[in-house]
Amino acid sequence: MDNRTTVTILGTSGAIPEVGGDSPTFLINDRYLVDTGWSVISNLRGRGIDPLQLEYVFFTHFHHDHYMSLPSLLYYFLMKGKPLQELKIVGPAEDLMLIVTRAMSFLHAERYFDAANVPTLIPLVPGDSYENGDFRIGTCPTIHPVQGLCYRFEDKQTSKVFSFTGDTAYYPPIGEHVKGSDLLIHEAALGPIAANPDDNAYMHAGAIDAARIAEAAGVGKLLLIHAYASRTEASVAAAKQVFRGEVEWPRDGQMYVL
Template identity: 35%
Template sequence: MEKTFVRVLGSTNWLQTKMNDHSSYTLSDTILIDVCPGVIHHLLEMDVDPLKLKTVCFTHMHADHYMGLAPLLLYFRAATGRYDALTLIGPKKTVKESVLRALHFNTHDAPGDRADVCGMPTIIELDDGEGCSLHPDFEIESHPSDHAVPGVVYRFTHRETGRNVCFTGDTRYVPSFADWFKNTDLLVHEASSGAKPVGPNNEISRHSSVFDAIRVMRESGAKKLMITHINDSLRKDAIEIANAELGDRAFLAEPYKVFEF
C-alpha cells in the first residue's frame, strides 16, 4: 500500500525565523500546498525533485503563501525551458491575477522567458466549493474559508487508499467546518494567535487560535491535528494546551519533517 504523507517546508506565520519559513507543504511529494519563498532550496535540501511537484494548490494569495511561486516558475523555466507542465489551483477571485504577477516578475526584462514563448501554466480557479479531478493520485475538494481575502480550505483524498488530509490555510472559525472536515485522517489547522484567544481585530484579520483548532478537530471527528502557521515564540504554550486536551493526537508542524496519515 502506498504511503501518504505531508512534508513540512515551513510552518511559521508571516514572520519568518532562522529555522522556519512561511507555511508550505508537499502532499506525498506530488502536490505543493502554498509556496514559501525558500521553496526550491528546501526541496533540494530534502532531496525532493521540484520538477515532480507539478500541481500547486493555493489556500489564498497573501504574500506569505504564494511568494515562492516566482522562484518555482523560474526553476521550471531553467530546468525544462517551459512553464506549461505546472497546474496552479486557487481561489477564483485572485489566483489568476497572482500567477500573472509572478510571471511578469520573472519575465518583464527577459522576453524569451514569456509564457507565450515558454507555455502558460494551467490555471484552475475554484469558485464556491468547486473541486478538481485532474491529479492522478488525489481527488481535490475545496470549501470557502473566512479570511481577510478570498480563500479556500482543501480536502485531498488519496484515490488508492481513501486516506485524506485537510488544510485550513488562514481562516477564522467557521461552523460548517465540522461537517466539511468530518472524520479526516489529518487536519492541518492554523493557530496564528497561539494560546491567546483571537482578539477584537479578528474581524479584520480573520485568523484562528489553538482553541479554534481544537474545537474544529472535536466537532469534525478528525483523527489527528497538526498545528501550523504559528510563530516560534507562541508554539510551546499552544502545543501544551493541545496535548492537554487531545494527547498525542495533536502535534506541531515542524519544518523538514514528514508526517504520515
C-alpha cells in the same frame, strides 16, 4: 508506485520566517505543493526534493507569506527547460490569474522565454471540487480578508483523507467539511487562545479554535501551524484541553505517513 499518502512539512512559521524556517508550506506525496512560502526552491532542494517533480501547486489564498516565492518556482522550470504547462496551479479564482500573470511579467518571461510557455491554471471558488487520478478534492470557504479555500484531499489509492484550512478565523462549517480526516492542519496564528470574534481584524484562529474544529470533525491527528516558536508548546497544550485526539506542532522536514 508507493501506496502511501505522505505529507511533508516545509514551513510552519508566522508571516516572517525565522532564519532557516519558512511560512506555511507543505508537500503531499512529493508531487503536490501547498503554498510556496518565501523560499520554496532552496527549501525543496535542501531536503533532496527536485522541484521539477512537482505536478501541482495548491494555493490556500493569496497573502504574500503564502505565495512570495512563486516567481522562483516558475523561473526554475523556465531555466531547466521544463514546460510550464506541465505545472498545474490551483487556487482561489478571485486572484489566481492576476497573481500568476504578474509573476510571469515580473520575470519578464515574454522577453526571455517562449510567450506560450505558461502554467496551467485551475481556478476554484469555495465549494468547488476537483478530481484527478490520485485524489478527490473538495473545498469550502474560510473566514479571512481575501478569498480562501479550505481543502479536503481524499487519496483514491489509500482512502486516507488529509485536510488543511489555510488562514482562517474560527468557522464551524469547516468542521463539517473536514469530518473524519486522518490528518488536519489548522492554522493557530493567535497562539494558545480562542480568538475574540469582536477583535480579530486579521481573521486568524487560536489553538483552541483549531481544537474545536478538530473535535467536531473527529479527526485522527491535528497539526497546528503559522506562529513563532515561542508559542508552539503552549498552543499544543491549550488544544489538548479541547481535542481528545493527537495534537502536534510539526517540525520542518517532518513527514507524516497516513
